Amino acid sequence: MKRMIPDFDVKKGQKHNIKTVLAILGGIGPELVHDMGKILIFDALIGNTDRHQENWGILWRGSPVRAELAPAFDNGTSLGHEITDSRLVQFLASPTQITCYIDRGYHHMRWDQNGTQCGHFDMISWLLEQYHVLRHDLAVCLDFDQQSLYSWLRTLPSFMIPDTPTPERIEWIINLLGCRMQRLHQILINQ
Numbered sequence: 001m002k003r004m005i006p007d008f009d010v011k012k013g014q015k016h017n018i019k020t021v022l023a024i025l026g027g028i029g030p031e032l033v034h035d036m037g038k039i040l041i042f043d044a045l046i047g048n049t050d051r052h053q054e055n056w057g058i059l060w061r062g063s064p065v066r067a068e069l070a071p072a073f074d075n076g077t078s079l080g081h082e083i084t085d086s087r088l089v090q091f092l093a094s095p096t097q098i099t100c101y102i103d104r105g106y107h108h109m110r111w112d113q114n115g116t117q118c119g120h121f122d123m124i125s126w127l128l129e130q131y132h133v134l135r136h137d138l139a140v141c142l143d144f145d146q147q148s149l150y151s152w153l154r155t156l157p158s159f160m161i162p163d164t165p166t167p168e169r170i171e172w173i174i175n176l177l178g179c180r181m182q183r184l185h186q187i188l189i190n191q
Contacts (some may be wrong), residue, residue, distance in 0.1 A: 016053040017110040028067045035069040037134045041141050044120035045180050046078040052108045079173045088168045124187050139188050150174050
């Protein structure tokens with residue numbers, strides 16, 4: 001990034017942007033663009049706002065050595081983590097508030113070097129417009145049994161560990177995932 005953007009700020013990453021990232025990845029290998037697409041749809045699903053320049057990477061491994069993206073890591077700023085337990089009831093009582101909350105979410109990665117932020121769903125729409133071949137890969141990322149995931153999530157309060165999530169927190173996460181999943185499916189169908 002620093003070679004392509006001379007005044008790139010490594011601390012704040014305000015010029016960290018999707019266009020430059022994809023240019024770098026595409027120059028190394030087109031499969032890396034597909035892999036970044038998968039990470040970005042994962043971010044859109046969980047509402048991750050922290051995929052800055054230090055939260056993704058390229059691994060060089062194998063024989064012969066080849067490049068691959070590191071698995072998505074540092075996903076902590078997601079799943080409505082900042083909503084306090086006292087506010088959860090208010091959100092759970094109103095699907096409109098959940099939709100408004102989701103609409104306010106922005107990715108850390110910008111559109112371009114000008115630093116304009118982009119919403120999670122706008123980024124996925126743009127990605128599909130630029131790379132039509134990604135549609136299948138992104139759809140496969142969303143092809144899992146949601147009900148099994150939700151059932152598993154509902155068991156978390158029974159774990160004998162400190163700071164288990166409350167049943168309300170679990171329902172909040174399930175509502176967020178369901179709304180985000182629905183929005184992503186609409187984008188994949190309509191693009």
